Amino acid sequence: MHFNHYGGESARLAAELANSASPWEPRELQPILETHGVAGCVLTPAQTAEIWDWSRRLAACFGEQPLEQRCAEINKLLTDAASRPYISLHDGTPHMHYSAQGADPAEHIKAVTAAGLSYVACFAGPDRLGRCARGTCGWAFVDTSRNGRRLYCSVRCANNDAVARHRAACSDRRSVC
Template identity: 40%
Template sequence: MLFAHDNMPGAHLAAALVNAAASGIARPAMEELLGEHGIRRPQLTGDQAELLGDWSTRLRTVFAAEDQDARTVAVNALLTVGTTGVYLTTHDGRRPHLHFTPEDDDIVGRVRAVTAGGLAIFTVESEGERLGTCARTGCRAVFVDTSRNGRRRYCSARCGNYDAVHRHRSRV
């Protein structure tokens, strides 16, 4: 099963928010990140940026879940807090897609809904797999695995290479 980035924007935004929070992203960079992931009107107040930082901590639980059951519980907890209703929409020339909160909700509500709903859809499509945390010790990044074989263990090739070199050197 192949997953296109365009088909899973909420899951990718969730990963980006978790990774940004882990690196201590500043508000202007967070606004840019939101805009890059298709969030309209991405301007944040300081309080809203703080709320999204807290939300990012909750999003991490989905990526760090040990198994399908734990991931399901984590996604359901996000859906309970982050969504207000589901409806189909076509806006801005886009094909039909789901929204999980009214379009006029504030930025925090919209981001919570997009990420909670996106993670739910991705979890269904990936049969509870393909979300994870980087296997390299010390790396706190998370990822959405859209690879062909679904066996991704690292957030990036760089972390995978670093870990391979580290394992090789420890054997010598």
């Protein structure tokens, strides 16, 4: 499935932030942001801590849950991001920007991640904000597959889960597989 830059890539950034196990230092967060197209944001330690708190809220938007709950979580994020979207023409083509040029970097990250999640939920399908089905993983991911039925965060997790199921079936039959 094709996502635009602000929708899909911002939702993928939200998933990566949600998957972080511990707070970052500003220098650790910088490459994550740049990988997802948020370049030029120099964060202070206080802003990095603010993004850590935000990432815990992003995590609540992924995985199986009632549609109303997912939409309510995303709406809370949109409200708290308090951005002013506008149409930009800086590259000759109209497209949305979700925070003003020169905005506080933490506020910019909040705005684009909240907008990205809302874009995916509204235009691609709310079930595309998933959690890995492998019992020992549970990472958040954005399902970009054609049919929207992805269950695992990666091919590695899918393969490891298949091997575990196969081994369990073999041991249940008490035979050599």
